[in-house]
Amino acid sequence: MNPNHRDKQAAKARREADGRPYAAHLADVRRERLEHLGRVEHEEFVPDKLKADDPMPAELPLLVRHHISEINRYFCDVLMHAYHADTYAEWARIALYRLTDALEHFHLMIGTTVAHLQDNHISPDRIRTYVQARTYRDVEAFVTPKAKEHLDGLIGRNETADGRQHSGISHHVGRRIAERTGWAEPDREDTLEAFLAVLYNNYPDDAQAFSALPEHIRDCALKTAPHSLVTISDDDES
Numbered sequence: 072m073n074p075n076h077r078d079k080q081a082a083k084a085r086r087e088a089d090g091r092p093y094a095a096h097l098a099d100v101r102r103e104r105l106e107h108l109g110r111v112e113h114e115e116f117v118p119d120k121l122k123a124d125d126p127m128p129a130e131l132p133l134l135v136r137h138h139i140s141e142i143n144r145y146f147c148d149v150l151m152h153a154y155h156a157d158t159y160a161e162w163a164r165i166a167l168y169r170l171t172d173a174l175e176h177f178h179l180m181i182g183t184t185v186a187h188l189q190d191n192h193i194s195p196d197r198i199r200t201y202v203q204a205r206t207y208r209d210v211e212a213f214v215t216p217k218a219k220e221h222l223d224g225l226i227g228r229n230e231t232a233d234g235r236q237h238s239g240i241s242h243h244v245g246r247r248i249a250e251r252t253g254w255a256e257p258d259r260e261d262t263l264e265a266f267l268a269v270l271y272n273n274y275p276d277d278a279q280a281f282s283a284l285p286e287h288i289r290d291c292a293l294k295t296a297p298h299s300l301v302t303i304s305d306d307d308e309s
Contacts, residue, residue: 081205100206121191130225130249131184136260137248138180143263145173179241182218183225185210190222221245265291269299 082097121128148169156162181202188198195207204210220237223229224245229237247253265288274280274296281289 084205121193123193123197128187131187133248133251133255134183134225134245135180136264137255138176140256140260140263142173142176145169145176178213178215179218179221182213182215183221183245185213186218186222187226189214190226217241225249261288262291264288266295266299268292269296275300 079097081100082093085091085096085100086093146169149166152165152169153162156165185198185202188201189195195210199207199210202210202213217239218241220231220239221241222245223231223237224242225248227246227249229242231237244254248255251257265284268274268281268284268288269292272280274292281292284292
């Protein structure tokens with residue numbers, strides 16, 4: 072899809088959302104696209120930037136593993152709370168606390184990944200497609216100051232763009248994720264990955280379902296699979 076067609080689609084969507092004239096929205100969308108492209112094209116070029124077909128940077132899977140572990144912990148809290156809450160308000164309070172905490176991890180994970188792509192001058196059109204966004208403004212919404220700080224910690228960059236030393240918690244967590252220390256809990260992440268593989272891969276119908284996993288995670292998955300695939304039933308059921 073060419074940029075002009077995408078701009079027109081985005082303008083139509085905005086018109087439907089707020090009723091402003093189509094022409095005004097189209098002008099806004101085109102201005103945003105040009106401003107975004109101009110900013111990316113005029114950033115300081117670093118010769119060793121990654122290209123789209125380069126091998127995957129090791130820090131990105133670590134980023135995802137950490138945040139997926141935290142997100143699943145919040146999801147588990149929500150599910151378990153349903154067995155303890157006595158009232159509608161009590162359930163909703165805890166459920167929404169945990170779900171919005173999980174959402175924050177989702178946004179930080181996505182924003183940090185987008186910032187990583189931008190930092191390596193990956194095409195803005197490619198990034199917009201990856202995050203399934205209608206406009207460049209929607210892409211930029213993910214790239215918060217916290218996400219940029221998190222990225223700097225993840226890749227070991229200790230100074231901000233204006234030369235200040237990082238001191239925020241997001242930077243510290245990002246650094247610990249890369250180092251596999253502190254907030255990152257490799258053992259829990261390994262176990263979670265093994266359990267998720269058991270739940271969502273086609274095993275035992277596919278004997279190779281766990282073959283891509285690292286050996287220690289695959290061993291855990293194979294030990295867990297016979298128990299995890301047992302149908303849960305009510306012992307009192309006649």
